[in-house]
Amino acid sequence: MRIAQVIGQITLSRPHPTLTSGRFLIAMPISLRALSTTMQPDGEEIIVWDDLGAGLTCWIGVSEGVEATMPFRPDRKPIDAYCACLLDHLYLDEQATREVLS
Amino acid sequence: MQLARIVGHAVSHIYHPSLRGWRLLIAQPLDKNQRPDGEPLLVIDQLGASIGSLVILSNDGQGARELVRDPNSPVRWFVLGLPD
Numbered sequence: 001m002r003i004a005q006v007i008g009q010i011t012l013s014r015p016h017p018t019l020t021s022g023r024f025l026i027a028m029p030i031s032l033r034a035l036s037t038t039m040q041p042d043g044e045e046i047i048v049w050d051d052l053g054a055g056l057t058c059w060i061g062v063s064e065g066v067e068a069t070m071p072f073r074p075d076r077k078p079i080d081a082y083c084a085c086l087l088d089h090l091y092l093d094e095q096a097t098r099e100v101l102s
Numbered sequence: 103m104q105l106a107r108i109v110g111h112a113v114s115h116i117y118h119p120s121l122r123g124w125r126l127l128i129a130q131p132l133d134k135n136q137r138p139d140g141e142p143l144l145v146i147d148q149l150g151a152s153i154g155s156l157v158i159l160s161n162d163g164q165g166a167r168e169l170v171r172d173p174n175s176p177v178r179w180f181v182l183g184l185p186d
Contacts, residue, residue: 063176085117096154
């Protein structure tokens with residue numbers, strides 16, 4: 001799972017039949033350098049299927065790839081990013097982060 | 103499998119049921135000369151990896167689902183081993 005911040009929401013007008021009841025968020029992943037300094041996401045935006053009700057500016061764990069479709073088994077959904085958890089607290093160890101980034 | 107360094111942990115109260123009770127760590131994947139490689143990942147851990155330690159991560163979804171004993175779990179990355 002990648003760490004991402006919710007920056008928006010998307011409503012689909014003519015979705016694939018299996019996606020009709022879905023709630024879609026626009027989330028932006030974040031690198032370690034940004035996470036340890038500005039907390040401003042700097043990745044590429046992705047559209048995430050959300051069951052947990054993540055709001056704007058909420059930090060979420062995004063599961064990607066085929067694992068994003070696993071919660072819907074045996075049904076099948078054409079999605080590749082799924083909001084697996086809402087992050088309440090992100091603790092970064094300064095020393096370990098400095099070591100990795102140096 | 104991927105080499106990574108644990109740089110912190112995450113706390114979550116609302117999550118997919120299969121993650122219940124699992125320790126959620128923030129791991130920064132490393133390339134072969136231990137430089138950061140890609141974005142930090144949320145990984146589940148049962149081996150008690152300490153923060154700042156080097157770990158081997160696995161991204162085998164099937165293995166992760168067996169680990170959490172839930173065939174519908176979205177989890178993928180987990181700590182496979184602690185290299186000496």
